[in-house]
Amino acid sequence: MSEHLRERIEQRKKETDTVILAHTYQPPQIIDLADITGDSFALAKAAAKLPHKRVIMCGVRFMAESVKILAPEKQVILPAPDAGCGMARMIKPEDILAWKAQHPNAAVCAYINTTAAVKAVCDVCVTSSSALKIVSKLEQDEILFLPDRNLGGWIAAQLPEKNITLWNGYCPVHDELTEAQVLAAKAEHPDALLAVHPECREEVVRHADMAGSTAEIITFALQSDKPVIIGTERGVADTLTQKYPDRAFYYLCPETLTCPDMKYISPELLLAAVNGEQGESIELDETLRLQAKKSIDRMLELG
Ligand code: SF4
Numbered sequence: 001m002s003e004h005l006r007e008r009i010e011q012r013k014k015e016t017d018t019v020i021l022a023h024t025y026q027p028p029q030i031i032d033l034a035d036i037t038g039d040s041f042a043l044a045k046a047a048a049k050l051p052h053k054r055v056i057m058c059g060v061r062f063m064a065e066s067v068k069i070l071a072p073e074k075q076v077i078l079p080a081p082d083a084g085c086g087m088a089r090m091i092k093p094e095d096i097l098a099w100k101a102q103h104p105n106a107a108v109c110a111y112i113n114t115t116a117a118v119k120a121v122c123d124v125c126v127t128s129s130s131a132l133k134i135v136s137k138l139e140q141d142e143i144l145f146l147p148d149r150n151l152g153g154w155i156a157a158q159l160p161e162k163n164i165t166l167w168n169g170y171c172p173v174h175d176e177l178t179e180a181q182v183l184a185a186k187a188e189h190p191d192a193l194l195a196v197h198p199e200c201r202e203e204v205v206r207h208a209d210m211a212g213s214t215a216e217i218i219t220f221a222l223q224s225d226k227p228v229i230i231g232t233e234r235g236v237a238d239t240l241t242q243k244y245p246d247r248a249f250y251y252l253c254p255e256t257l258t259c260p261d262m263k264y265i266s267p268e269l270l271l272a273a274v275n276g277e278q279g280e281s282i283e284l285d286e287t288l289r290l291q292a293k294k295s296i297d298r299m300l301e302l303g
């Protein structure tokens with residue numbers, strides 16, 4: 001990326017009172033241009049506290065919606081409007097209403113990787129790092145967990161006292177990883193520890209030295225005195241290897257662990273978004289936004 005391009009982005013950001021957020025799965029050159037990086041909920045919380053009038057969310061649609069839910073007064077721009085999330089597409093509000101009707105006493109628990117419309121018909125949201133604690137604290141014993149069957153199964157295995165029913169959704173990227181691929185990576189790097197995201201299947205997670213959110217994987221990798229195989233979307237390993245060239249981080253099947261929706265944004269497209277020539281300004285119906293915010297507020301209460 002040219003210095004000229006970076007300077008133009010910086011200049012336009014100042015002129016337009018804009019802050020750039022980037023999810024950790026974004027390519028390193030976008031991470032490098034961002035003011036704040038992190039997972040989706042950390043970014044939304046940070047955005048709500050920032051003074052800027054305009055937020056550019058380098059990530060996928062549900063992430064930009066989460067920012068808008070928490071910061072309705074700001075203009076929130078999704079630079080690549082086609083960037084969705086394969087998992088979030090696997091459930092719709094009407095699916096949940098029908099599911100709830102079959103389980104009237106259950107608490108409905110939505111992973112943060114859902115649309116605002118889905119959050120609006122659920123009782124509580126969770127992130128991958130808070131899910132275990134929040135589900136354990138719910139007063140209801142019966143839980144409907146959506147949309148990720150892998151994260152939900154990981155929670156259910158740790159909370160046998162809860163009756164957890166899973167929606168059959170999954171992340172098309174993490175779910176693709178197989179046990180054979182994991183065993184091959186471990187055989188190639190026998191001295192390394194393995195960190196994976198709980199969106200991976202149980203047959204993968206069972207071989208890991210730690211399972212956790214992207215932020216937890218990064219902390220684990222940086223604190224480890226052994227090399228670490230990074231079992232989540234390749235953007236995490238891309239950024240770690242670029243930022244810490246002296247440390248040993250290994251990729252786990254980077255071809256499999258590439259989320260195409262996270263790779264739409266280039267520095268040129270980001271400049272066009274800062275210039276107001278590219279991207280979609282996220283709008284949410286106010287009633288829906290307030291309903292969706294209730295499930296996030298409940299998460300903050302219990303988390
Ligand atoms: S990695 Fe999976 S969960 Fe994350 S944005 Fe891509 S499809 Fe969605």
